[in-house]
Amino acid sequence: MHETHHIAVIDFGSQYTQLIVRRARELGFFARLYAIEDFPDIGKPGAIILSGGPKSTADADAPDLDFEKLREFGVPVLGVCYGMQLLNLKFGGTVRPSNHREYGPAELHPAAAEGLYEGITPGSQVWMSHSDTVETLPACATVLAANQQGTPVSLRWEDRFFGIQFHPEVTHSHEGLRILHNFLLTAQKIEPFRIDDLKREVMDDIRARAGDRQVVCGVSGGVDSTVLAVLLHEAGVNMRAIFVDHGLMRKNEGDEVRNNFHRMGVPIETVDCADRFLAALEGVDDPEKKRVIIGNLFIDVFWEAVGDAEMLAQGTLYPDVIESASNARSKASKIKTHHNRVDRILELQAEGKVLEPLSEFFKDEVRALGASLGIAHDILQRHPFPGPGLAVRCPGAVSRDRLDIIRESDAIFIGKLKEHGWYDKVWQAYAALIPVKTVGVKGDERCYEWAVALRAVVSEDAMTADWVELPPTILRETSHRILNDVAGVNRVLYDVSTKPPASIEWE
16 A cells, blocks of 8 residues: 555664654655665655664665665655765765764754755754764765754755754654655655545455455454454444453443444444453462463453454554564564464464554554544543553452452542543553552551552653653542542552653553
8 A cells, every 4th residue: 555656764773763654644744664675665655765773884784775776766865864874875975983972962053944944943953863974975965954063964965865964753853843844845746644545545455355254353442443343344344343351451341342332333242251361360470470371361262252263353553563574574573462373363364364454554543543433532532451451450469359449449540530631631540559558547447458559641652651740639539539439448659650660550
């Protein structure tokens, strides 16, 4: 899909490369990421961006590409960081290796407020992350901008090859998005990115690949699997949606999931196996062992329900595809192994029986797709929920009593966030049980009961997270309700840990 007049981003290994794709789409243009090995097969792009990377151009194994092929495309090219250095070499200039790495903010001083730097403030902050720098410039090169020391940080070679030594895709480059937009405006033919267009294309692909075969998908109530199921339903394919209720869900969540799908008109099958999961987890307190038990049992239960599937649909998103493809260049590596047995999935995939309709979408785009499918706001804005469920919010052994405490405390906390208009302002919020009993006083009597931790974080991609400074009123009201209404709890704490070093979940 989208092989014509898109923006082709060539990955040289930068930690920020995926952001370039996101920013281009945010600007309203369709962009895709390609490995260097795939460079000759990027279709007919309308513009090409060469990413940064950790290597030095002087390294023996430095990434390279066919420069003549690059020229043959006849479209604007932007080299970012490593990409700029590579272009300078290709045009006959030199690059000076350095043992000193420039990392952090710098000032951008354009030679003129036009072209790439139209509308850019002199001295605007940009973000550097490089060690090598361009040295001699070929005759065809023009310096477009320098840093505060006068060192060239932006070049143009001939009329359609541009280079920048900083990273416009990160928020630390304050006007980076404008610079990226200015570059894209130099392209004559690049596709506008519209969710409705991509939705129609994806649905056509689903119908073409599925035909009359039955398509099975797992649903959890989360955004990705919900959008996937509704998309399959709207495409009119023969679909089975299976909901595995493992007993580790939040309060009344199983009923909520079934009600949500009922109101969307999408039938689902429920596999109720709470007793089976709790029996398998009895007495197990090691976090990794709990995850393995839950993961393996979930797979077994799901595949028992699936039976002889003609096709399997997965909610794999574009970041999953990018991450797996960066580690191994086989299609098999694109499977989310933490959700499925690799051998079973690989077998189905080899037979052409695996559908990944969301593999072109980022998370925010999945929500936009869901909105275009008519899915209600409260379903699309649902906080992320971990696969192992409440088990990762219950350090130590998992038991019905402990899960009930978490459920009741969590329901109170989430209810208060919604009541005060804060639910949509945080990325994820929950209550966890701390497996420590402390002394307290209830009804003039000494009590020895559990502590509960509340956590609310903001994050873009779960890689990093910051705790939310909730209004004290919310915390006070939540604590009061928990201490009065939840049996077995005499202490409520608020988690003020960032990720890193803490994780978002407790296990």
